[in-house]
Amino acid sequence: MKNLLDYTLEELVLWMKENNESSFRAKQIISWIYKGIKDFKDMRNIPKSLISKLEESFEISFPEIEEVYKSNIDGTEKFLLKFSDGNLIESVLMRYKHGNSICISTQVGCRMGCKFCASTIDGRVRNLTAGEILSEILVVQDYIGERISNVVLMGSGEPLDNYDNVMKFLELVCAEYGLNIGQRHITLSTCGIVPKIYELADKNLNITLAISLHAFSDEKRKEIMPIANKYTIEEILEACRYFINKTNRRVTFEYALVRGVNDTKEDAKALGKLLKGLLCHVNLIPVNEIKESLFKRSSKESIQDFSNVLKKLGIEVTVRREMGSDINAACGQLRRSYINTQKIGGE
């Protein structure tokens, strides 16, 4: 059965026409959904005959909140969400002065194989649909009773490996009849699937593109990110230049600092040289240590030194504030530790 959350207003209008119903009903139905109504019978202004037709064709499928972990340090909340097929994903709510921000997942698992990431250890299980990605926001918004105004596609999954669903999600999340979140409040993070960056640029959206770079040379990058065997850094940067030309938007480069791997002053100089002249910003991320990985977090001192070197080279840089470090807030950690606990419990 089709999930009504996957439908745009235009698609639902079309369905109404095909089923000899008035088009204006589509808007009424969609507005119920965005109010969190899960049962067609609760849509009070919809005639019973139409409700029966809807019930025959659609379901309204929201994930269930399986667990919520709240950080005692900064109030970050991590949600473990369970879809009707039993698959689990994570969404993280961060509260800032400028509003609530959510980091959402786009796939169950991931097949990109980044060595520092817990989401990829069991590969990609499946893509999330546009409606499922959207439902992460709706469920969390409903739970906290507050609006979410910023969205980051940086949870489990590679958004550009689920391109069509993610593009439809962007349409749904920005729609005036939906959550009406401005494109400028959305960041899409990719490990660098070059052809899809060009496709995205051609859409001319006002979203922020973030590239998980994490290394300044192809050799170093190959050590931690298998995608580097497919696309070189120069190819990624060329695609970024195209994105910048098309959208006039600054690109963010994510750089996870791993002790002894990519965190020396020389590394910073090489990174600065690589990015010089590009309309960009570097976001340094002190890597979260995961049980399954040998990677260790850089010391505070080397993070500071790294940042200073970049600044001296004229590169804008921020060190990502650590959020929810006491609740396994890094990508894929919670789902994994939860699944492991369940396995242990069942043995």
Ligand code: SF4
């Ligand atoms: S960092 Fe992102 S792209 Fe890489 S394995 Fe994890 S979820 Fe996938």
